[in-house]
Amino acid sequence: MxxxxxxxxxxxxxxxxxxxxxxxxxxxxxxxxxxxxxxxxxxxxxxxxxxxxxxxxxxxxxxxxxxxxxxxxxxxxxxxxxxxxxxxxxxxxxxxxxxxxxxxxxxxxxxxxxxxxxxxxxxxxxxxxxxxxxxxxxxxxxxxxxxxxxxxxxxxxxxxxxxxxxxxxxxxxxxxxxxxxxxxxxxxxxxxxxxxxxxxxxNEESPFNKNPLVTQLTAKGNKTLTDTTFTEWVDGELKKDKVDNDRFKELAKLYFGLE
Structure with a gap:
């Protein structure tokens, strides 16, 4: 292998x-x-x-x-x-x-x-x-x-x-x-x-060169992290929290394993 x-x-x-x-x-x-x-x-x-x-x-x-x-x-x-x-x-x-x-x-x-x-x-x-x-x-x-x-x-x-x-x-x-x-x-x-x-x-029209974005599917929906919000869909229910720079780094590691 x-x-x-x-x-x-x-x-x-x-x-x-x-x-x-x-x-x-x-x-x-x-x-x-x-x-x-x-x-x-x-x-x-x-x-x-x-x-x-x-x-x-x-x-x-x-x-x-x-x-x-x-x-x-x-x-x-x-x-x-x-x-x-x-x-x-x-x-x-x-x-x-x-x-x-x-x-x-x-x-x-x-x-x-x-x-x-x-x-x-x-x-x-x-x-x-x-x-x-x-x-x-x-x-x-x-x-x-x-x-x-x-x-x-x-x-x-x-x-x-x-x-x-x-x-x-x-x-x-x-x-x-x-x-x-x-x-x-x-x-x-x-x-x-x-x-x-x-x-x-x-490119100015690129959606990926302006703000950080991390998203991933989960067993019950998905989770998405940007520099302003952390969003979770769980069994069709939406949960959204505001984040700042320090919280972004914390959540990126906690929820996505990203240092």
Missing amino acids: DELNELFRKRVGISKKGRITFEHLDTVLEKTAKTIPFENLCIIENRTTDITKGNLVNKMLMKNEGGLCYELNSILYFFLEANGFNVNLVRGVIFNHEAEDWLTLGRTHVAILLNHENETFLVDTGFGGNLPLRPVPLNGRTITSNNGEFRVSRMNNKHGDYILEMKIKHKDQDWRIGYTFDSKQPVQEVSEFNEIQKILIE
């Missing part, structure tokens, strides 16, 4: 022994979502590094930090690949519901396509609180998890050929678009994500 495989299993709480099969992926995705937070602290604190396999291992599996979509899904991709899965990374564009249009930042979302028994599935552990927690087939079939309902539909547009749609538990009454992605343009090397990281650091 290679180092990444062993460290990933240790980080998310999977047995070091035993083969990971397709039937195990629900458990892998739930454990990953509840262990490795979605967060932008490296960008806010100006300590980003180049996107390489080694740097991702160091950041998330040795220092036990979290990351954004291009980091979280890259480390999951390497883990799945190490366990014999047929996987590719793809890029997509988030839908902006306020503007009712695609975000203008370009293809800055990253996800995984997994092929299993002549069927293709979308796998994503880097979409904040909107994670399917299951592989989602590209044939339009709805899957249900503890986080809601999800489906992938074919929809050709200027940014891709499929869309992820979702109804988040306790929040959405109707289907809404999460993002589009291009299944025909697989990513060749994770170094391509340095372009995404640069955009998210420098």
Whole structure:
């Protein structure tokens, strides 16, 4: 077993022994979502590094930090690949519901396509609180998890050929678009994500270069920490507290394991 495989299993709480099969992926995705937070602290604190396999291992599996979509899904991709899965990374564009249009930042979302028994599935552990927690087939079939309902539909547009749609538990009454992605343009090397990281650091419209954000799913909902509030959804009930800088650091360590 290679180092990444062993460290990933240790980080998310999977047995070091035993083969990971397709039937195990629900458990892998739930454990990953509840262990490795979605967060932008490296960008806010100006300590980003180049996107390489080694740097991702160091950041998330040795220092036990979290990351954004291009980091979280890259480390999951390497883990799945190490366990014999047929996987590719793809890029997509988030839908902006306020503007009712695609975000203008370009293809800055990253996800995984997994092929299993002549069927293709979308796998994503880097979409904040909107994670399917299951592989989602590209044939339009709805899957249900503890986080809601999800489906992938074919929809050709200027940014891709499929869309992820979702109804988040306790929040959405109707289907809404999460993002589009291009299944025909697989990513060749994770170094391509340095372009995404640069955009998210420098672009004025980036949602990740202004204020710290840490969010993670839990057994009963999710928890989100910013520099002003700590929010918890527990069984559909919302709890919100104000925080200051000292409290932020305290809660980041207490609730997310971040120093």
